[in-house]
Amino acid sequence: MKTSGGSDAAKRRAGESAADAVADGEVVGLGTGSTAAHAIREIGDRIDAGLDVRGVATSFASRELALDAGIPLLDLDEVVGPDAPGIDVAVDGADRVAGGDLIKGGGAAHAREKIVDAAADRFLVVADPSKLSATLDRPVPVELLPAARSPVAAAVRELGGDPVLRRAKRKDGPVVTDNGNLVLDCDFGEIDDPERLATALSTSPGVVEHGLFVDLADEIHIGTADGIRIERP
Structure with missing residues (x-):
């Protein structure tokens, strides 16, 4: 992405x-x-x-x-x-x-x-x-453990986001990070409270790190x- x-x-x-x-x-x-x-x-x-x-x-x-x-x-x-x-x-x-x-x-x-x-x-x-931009309005990348894809996606949906697994462009399958993990690009629309969302994502089991830098x-x-x-x- x-x-x-x-x-x-x-x-x-x-x-x-x-x-x-x-x-x-x-x-x-x-x-x-x-x-x-x-x-x-x-x-x-x-x-x-x-x-x-x-x-x-x-x-x-x-x-x-x-x-x-x-x-x-x-x-x-x-x-x-x-x-x-x-x-x-x-x-x-x-x-x-x-x-x-x-x-x-x-x-x-x-x-x-x-x-x-x-x-x-x-x-x-x-x-x-x-x-x-006046507000953060792009999908938030969330790096997660491969085994935690389903529960992390569910947690993102509960927070109002739409998670999409990032796919590799020149090979079959998903993007794999330098750390060996997967990435969900999570669309929350306009993010009115980045600090609250950052805390919620950080405390979701299976999340390694997210792309909100607050x-x-x-x-x-x-x-x-x-x-x-x-x-x-």
């Missing part, structure tokens, strides 16, 4: 703006998706120019891109925990942005993304104007046709 829309130039401006906010010596969470990819490439270019940073990848895709860009990588266990350096800043995209709340998971990487983004001291969201963003870097706009929720 990857989202489309927004010019590549606008995405590139957003990614490069957030990458420019990364300081020497920092540990950086590297998001997943087309806009975050621009940030990863820009960080790689800045490393070539002398910047000293290390990255923490949020998916197999972002790991491969970071290695290609020459970004030294650390495992999450190396940076989060007692006596660990922590994550200074995370740069990640979003499928929908409404104020400081997000829907993520178009690339089915939202479980690890949420761990990294929540652990960071600063979370910078990169987006183009097509991702902005009150986590520190800055939204929005690439436009002719520049960049930074919003602080």
Whole structure:
């Protein structure tokens, strides 16, 4: 359920703006998706120019891109925990942005993304104007244990959602996440109370993680046709 829309130039401006906010010596969470990819490439270019940073990848895709860009990588266990350096800043995209709340998971990487983004001291969201909305109104990706498909789907329906199993596009069968799980795309219409829904989904047995990122963003870097706009929720 990857989202489309927004010019590549606008995405590139957003990614490069957030990458420019990364300081020497920092540990950086590297998001997943087309806009975050621009940030990863820009960080790689800045490393070539002398910047000293290390990255923490949020998916197999972002790991491969970071290695290609020459970004030294650390495992999450190396940076989060007692006596660990922590994550200074995370740069990640979003499928929908409404104020400081997000829907993520178009690339089915939202479980690890949420761990990294929540652990960071600063979370910078990169987006183009097509991702902005007054309310969150896209289907919410829910990663779940394969054995829990039926009970999780039932729980989503009780919450007023319409769950659809995400199917792979170039192979038979469902999408399988990096964690070996399935994804239900759950349409709740306009979400008036993201925090309430996030709590309800999190407490549903069988749910690994959902794509509602509530009150986590520190800055939204929005690439436009002719520049960049930074919003602080």
